[in-house]
Amino acid sequence: MxxxxxxxxxxxxxxxxxxxxxxxxxxxxxxxxxxxxxxxxxxxxxxxxxxxxxxxxxxxxxxxxxALYPQLLEDLPEPFEFRAEGGMIYFTTPEQGAVFEEFVAARRADGVEMELIDGAAVRALAPPIRPDVLGASFSPEDAQINxxxxxxxxxxxxxxxxxxxxxxxxxxxxxxxxxxxxxxxxxxxxxxxxxxxxxxxxxxxxxxxxxxxxxxxGAERLQVIALEPQPLQIGPVVYGALAAKQYTLFRHLPSWDPAAFTREYESEEGFEMLQLVAQRANGEILLGCPMDYPPSIDMRPTLHGIGVAIQSMVEDFPGLRDAAVSRVWAGALPYTxxxxxxxxxxxxxxxxxxxxxxxxxxxxxxxxxxxxxxxxxxxxxxxxxxxxxxxxxxxxxxxxxxx
Ligand SMILES: Cc1cc2nc3c(=O)[nH]c(=O)nc-3n(C[C@H](O)[C@H](O)[C@H](O)COP(=O)(O)OP(=O)(O)OC[C@H]3O[C@@H](n4cnc5c(N)ncnc54)[C@H](O)[C@@H]3O)c2cc1C
The missing domain is CATH 3.50.50.60 (FAD/NAD(P)-binding domain)
Known part of the structure; x- marks a missing residue:
């Protein structure tokens, strides 16, 4: 052949x-x-x-x-899930807020469409979030696929x-x-x-x-918790402030302070949280993602990893506290x-x-x-x-x- x-x-x-x-x-x-x-x-x-x-x-x-996704939706014989409702990274302390102000200004200088939104706007976009959320960077350029x-x-x-x-x-x-x-x-x-x-x-x-x-x-392991489908309530894709330290764009800002973006349950040798929430069109809510670097490819979720994710996300999304968990999984993210x-x-x-x-x-x-x-x-x-x-x-x- x-x-x-x-x-x-x-x-x-x-x-x-x-x-x-x-x-x-x-x-x-x-x-x-x-x-x-x-x-x-x-x-x-x-x-x-x-x-x-x-x-x-x-x-x-x-x-x-x-920009290719709308074209693919037209060209491919079968539809797929694509939502263009933007994305945000929320913050919960004034120290984080000062970093976000710099971040949004730097991104705008890079030509990325972005604004700083207040806590009320964040709660309107993601109602189950903690009531004391202070604000978020929001970009309409982000989107979501299944x-x-x-x-x-x-x-x-x-x-x-x-x-x-x-x-x-x-x-x-x-x-x-x-x-x-x-x-x-x-x-x-x-x-x-x-x-x-x-x-x-x-x-x-x-x-x-x-x-x-x-x-x-390399292979970075990320773990995900899926909640049973519920009525659509979260429009954009959402990152939490703890995710910021994963990005050099944040870490290189003059006001960057790692302590303001790290919780006691995280460590560089264990799990750091790429805090995120996204809701799919079928209503399923995905929560994540503890990250670690096993010595060889390992796609098994762990108690420690899922435990860290639950601690982090229950704290930040109290409105999801009583939701039923349907599945947990892990994946191997390829990186250089x-x-x-x-x-x-x-x-x-x-x-x-x-x-x-x-x-x-x-x-x-x-x-x-x-x-x-x-x-x-x-x-x-x-x-x-x-x-x-x-x-x-x-x-x-x-x-x-x-x-
Ligand atoms: C939990 C998690 C969250 C992530 N979040 C995001 C996100 O929100 N946004 C984003 O952009 N990216 C995200 N990523 C990264 C994203 O998933 C990857 O960038 C992307 O899926 C890589 O696609 P790929 O086709 O290169 O690799 P894969 O999807 O890993 O595909 C590789 C395929 O090759 C097959 N294969 C391997 N070896 C062989 C072989 N010898 N013979 C035949 N087949 C073989 C495997 O079975 C596999 O199906 C995330 C990753 C993970 C794990």
């Missing part, structure tokens, strides 16, 4: 590559070891988050990716364009003739291909290392130490599109760009920040990675 392009991995990046490449008329095969959206794309709460994206590649691809529905729609769209999408097939090795990739070995036999693109998220570095390509893509993905040709015919921290905003655009590269066209976004041979630090230190 042979194809023009073989895609490894069926997350938001892999299905986007398959869809856009098939639309260009290429014969495409996508192999997913479990089922589509088994990885991070099936486990994230859906923030399309421009609020904290650094100027340059991150902001540019996120804006383009956000990521598994996007992956499913992209997979159906790729199939409609002629792609062969196979689930339950694991790529065990890349195959080369000299330096040039000629296909892959799988647990169901070999597949020949003119080109291979590795979109295996947090699993990419191990697969590539086996053939001598070093791409330090400079937070830009690797999008590059690493050997003749072998491309990598992996290490996406913010795949909801950047995933579909990555697919579009890879299709442009394969067709020999200039990618519509400058990819110099995404080269595979840039200097990156190790990701196996267990230390927090800051976005």
């Amino acid at each position: 042979s194809c023009d392009l073989l895609v490894v991995g069926g997350g938001i990046v892999g299905t986007s590559v398959a869809y856009f490449a098939a639309r260009e008329g290429l014969s495409v095969t996508l192999l997913e070891k479990r089922e589509l959206a088994f990885g991070a794309s099936g486990r994230n709460p859906g923030f399309v988050w421009l609020h904290c994206r650094n100027p340059g590649f991150a902001l540019e691809i996120s804006r383009a990716g956000r 990521t598994p529905t996007v992956v499913r729609a992209l997979g159906i769209g790729a199939r409609a364009e002629g792609a062969d999408i196979r689930e339950g097939v694991e790529v065990t090795a890349l195959r080369f003739d000299g330096d040039r990739v000629v296909g892959v070995a799988t647990d169901h036999g070999d597949v020949d291909a003119d080109r291979v693109v590795v979109c295996a998220g947090a699993w990419s570095s191990a697969l590539l290392a086996d053939c001598g390509v070093e791409i330090p893509v 130490t400079d937070m830009a993905p690797v999008i590059d040709e690493v050997r003749p015919g072998l491309l990598v599109a992996a290490g996406h921290v913010f795949g909801n905003a950047a995933g579909p655009m990555t697919g579009k760009i890879i299709a442009q590269m394969i067709q020999g066209r200039e990618p519509e976004i400058d990819l110099s920040e995404c080269r595979h041979d840039r200097v990156l630090q190790r990701t196996d230190t267990g230390l927090p990675a800051r976005w």
Whole structure:
């Protein structure tokens, strides 16, 4: 069996590559070891988050990716969930408020649409929040997807364009003739291909290392609590103040004080909270996310992690205190130490599109760009920040990675 392009991995990046490449008329095969959206794309709460994206590649691809969703809703044969109701980061103390004033001013200077809103406005946008909330940064540029529905729609769209999408097939090795990739070995036999693109998220570095390509893509574990569906009440995607320390944009502000953004149940060696809340169209409310860095990929939620999340979110969202929990889960977020993905040709015919921290905003655009590269066209976004041979630090230190 042979194809023009073989895609490894069926997350938001892999299905986007398959869809856009098939639309260009290429014969495409996508192999997913479990089922589509088994990885991070099936486990994230859906923030399309421009609020904290650094100027340059991150902001540019996120804006383009956000703008691509309405187009995909028109083009794909199956609908998916997309809501453009903005996003906010709330704060609860005057010390935090002073940092937020600087943050909003800096973001506006970067050209991001943002305003500081007061506590009453925050409560109107997210009624179950604590009554003493003081305010929030709010950006109408943020949006929300239900990521598994996007992956499913992209997979159906790729199939409609002629792609062969196979689930339950694991790529065990890349195959080369000299330096040039000629296909892959799988647990169901070999597949020949003119080109291979590795979109295996947090699993990419191990697969590539086996053939001598070093791409330090780490796996950060994030855990999520889902509440049973309830009437729609939370419009925007919501971060809490504790999430701010995850972003260099905050940490580099003159008034930054880590103590004002850290609670006693957090530690850099244990769990830090990427405090967040989002409600899906079906009414389900997702709460998160304790973050840690296990030594190998581990997608099991832990008592400690879920305990920290419950403590944090019950305190900040008392209106949800009596809601019923339906599920908990964890996922492996792929990242590099400079937070830009690797999008590059690493050997003749072998491309990598992996290490996406913010795949909801950047995933579909990555697919579009890879299709442009394969067709020999200039990618519509400058990819110099995404080269595979840039200097990156190790990701196996267990230390927090800051976005
Ligand atoms: C809990 C959580 C919250 C997050 N929140 C957000 C958010 O709100 N906004 C945002 O933008 N991003 C968020 N992220 C990050 C986002 O999920 C990722 O950026 C994105 O999903 C990466 O997509 P991907 O396709 O590269 O990887 P994945 O979705 O991980 O897909 C990789 C796929 O490759 C498959 N695979 C691996 N190895 C092989 C192999 N050898 N053969 C075949 N198949 C293989 C896997 O099974 C998997 O399905 C979050 C992540 C997590 C875990």
